[in-house]
Amino acid sequence: MKRVLLSLWYVVISLFLVTLVQSSGLPLSDAVTAQPASIDHAGLQTLHVRYKTLVKQLTQLMPTQPYILVDTARNHLYIKRGDQVLLDALASTGSGTILDKPGDSKGQWIFDTPRGEFTVQSRLTNPVWVKPDWAFIEEGLEVPKSQADRLESGVLGEYALGFGKGYFIHGTLYTRLLGKNVTHGCIRLNDDDLKSVYRLAKVGTPIMIF
Amino acid sequence: MIFLCAVLSILLSLTSVSWAAEPDVTSTVGITDSGALQEATRVLEEELKLAARPQTYMIIDLASNVILIKGRGVELHRIPIESWSASHLDQLMTAHRLRERPPVNRRKIDPAVGAEQEPISLGDMPTTYTLLFSSPLRVLVFSNTNGNPWQWTVQRGRAWWRRLTVWGNMLTGDQTLSPPSLDLTVSREHAQSLAWTVVEGMPFLIRRSTP
Numbered sequence: 001m002k003r004v005l006l007s008l009w010y011v012v013i014s015l016f017l018v019t020l021v022q023s024s025g026l027p028l029s030d031a032v033t034a035q036p037a038s039i040d041h042a043g044l045q046t047l048h049v050r051y052k053t054l055v056k057q058l059t060q061l062m063p064t065q066p067y068i069l070v071d072t073a074r075n076h077l078y079i080k081r082g083d084q085v086l087l088d089a090l091a092s093t094g095s096g097t098i099l100d101k102p103g104d105s106k107g108q109w110i111f112d113t114p115r116g117e118f119t120v121q122s123r124l125t126n127p128v129w130v131k132p133d134w135a136f137i138e139e140g141l142e143v144p145k146s147q148a149d150r151l152e153s154g155v156l157g158e159y160a161l162g163f164g165k166g167y168f169i170h171g172t173l174y175t176r177l178l179g180k181n182v183t184h185g186c187i188r189l190n191d192d193d194l195k196s197v198y199r200l201a202k203v204g205t206p207i208m209i210f
Numbered sequence: 211m212i213f214l215c216a217v218l219s220i221l222l223s224l225t226s227v228s229w230a231a232e233p234d235v236t237s238t239v240g241i242t243d244s245g246a247l248q249e250a251t252r253v254l255e256e257e258l259k260l261a262a263r264p265q266t267y268m269i270i271d272l273a274s275n276v277i278l279i280k281g282r283g284v285e286l287h288r289i290p291i292e293s294w295s296a297s298h299l300d301q302l303m304t305a306h307r308l309r310e311r312p313p314v315n316r317r318k319i320d321p322a323v324g325a326e327q328e329p330i331s332l333g334d335m336p337t338t339y340t341l342l343f344s345s346p347l348r349v350l351v352f353s354n355t356n357g358n359p360w361q362w363t364v365q366r367g368r369a370w371w372r373r374l375t376v377w378g379n380m381l382t383g384d385q386t387l388s389p390p391s392l393d394l395t396v397s398r399e400h401a402q403s404l405a406w407t408v409v410e411g412m413p414f415l416i417r418r419s420t421p
Contacts, residue, residue, distance in 0.1 A: 039244045039248070043244075044244050044247070047244070047247050047248060047251060048247065050251055051247060051250060051251045051254065054251060054254040054255060054258060055254065057258055058254065058257065058258055058261060058283040059283065061258070061261045061262060061282050061283045062282055062283045062284050063282060063284070067284075069286060071287065072406070073332050073403050073406045073407065074332075095329030095330065096314065096316055096317075096329060096330035096334075097316060097317050097318065097319050097329055097330065098316050098317075098318050098319065099318070099319040099321075100318070110316070115266060115407065115409045115412075116264070116265055116266050116281075116409070117264040117265055117266060117281050117282065118264070119264075137321060138319050138321055139321065140321040140322060180329065180331075181329040181330065181331055182329055206264075206281075206282070208266060208281040208282075208284070208286055209266075210266055210279050210281075210286050210287055210407050
């Protein structure tokens with residue numbers, strides 16, 4: 001019994017030492033994860049040409065015009081052209097909170113800003129907010145039957161850029177909340193930054209959100 | 211018996227489970243480095259397919275120790291990798307789609323209380339989690355423990371358990387039970403940032419290191 005315990009102890013100590021070696025950044029073995037096939041000089045040249053061609057093809061997919069980049073974790077909106085940053089604006093993005101849909105035991109709204117690639121689909125001046133159902137429900141109000149009762153002016157700023165499914169880049173009355181995740185999925189900016197975005201972005205301008 | 215166990219343990223630890231060495235951060239693709247060039251070309255071929263579509267995607271670049279968030283070939287954000295280890299990465303050839311995001315503790319709005327309730331933030335994101343993909347791949351993300359002994363023990367325990375499972379499968383000759391696996395250690399903030407960014411269905415590419 002004593003011998004078995006001692007043997008186990010040796011195993012544990014050995015594993016511990018190996019872990020220490022690894023966490024200290026020293027190599028454990030010369031094992032590799034990508035085993036290259038043997039290749040001669042001509043093959044290497046061909047591969048190099050192939051690589052350069054692929055790099056060129058990838059470059060051709062990159063946006064040549066200004067594009068909008070939104071960092072939802074740090075609440076920043078950038079307009080970039082290539083590597084050049086044309087605008088760095090503090091923003092507010094989705095809060096990530098949820099709201100139950102009344103009368104639907106499984107349904108709920110999730111207030112995230114969508115991640116991925118989108119394009120500017122519409123450019124509006126003096127937009128009017130058509131309040132969706134959740135805007136009434138989260139305030140504990142009854143959802144109106146008339147469309148006219150949903151309209152609210154002056155809350156979205158002077159401009160709004162739609163990028164699909166009801167999401168917009170727009171202004172805000174709550175500038176003190178810029179830099180925080182407080183919205184229902186839209187991207188809010190202050191008036192000056194919104195004006196710059198409206199000026200630089202056209203319909204079709206890519207919006208990359210992460 | 212004792213000697214045998216000790217030797218066996220050390221041999222097991224050092225055998226070809228392809229626990230990769232800490233890679234060279236300055237690794238670049240050079241014309242004389244055929245292995246790196248082949249791997250970079252393979253990844254580029256896959257990336258071209260992803261970049262041709264309107265989506266964001268991730269490249270875990272083990273040769274440069276960095277995770278890249280990209281869209282249309284443009285680098286949107288980068289997360290440095292502090293250390294990594296891997297097994298069976300030779301099986302990875304194409305893009306892998308994330309099955310689901312790491313769990314997030316979302317707060318529920320109570321209309322009776324009012325609309326202004328605490329939103330989620332980066333600080334709510336997990337610091338240690340597993341990313342599972344539609345094709346067999348498991349990525350364990352650890353955050354730097356900054357000397358916290360409890361977190362260090364838990365993380366090492368998980369890593370040990372995974373290795374023991376792989377070794378067990380090797381000894382029984384059943385390597386099919388061990389899917390490709392990658393352990394990444396990043397800073398706490400970067401682990402949370404990664405958890406925040408990934409979304410269901412997001413494609414991942416892995417660029418492997420070469421000798």
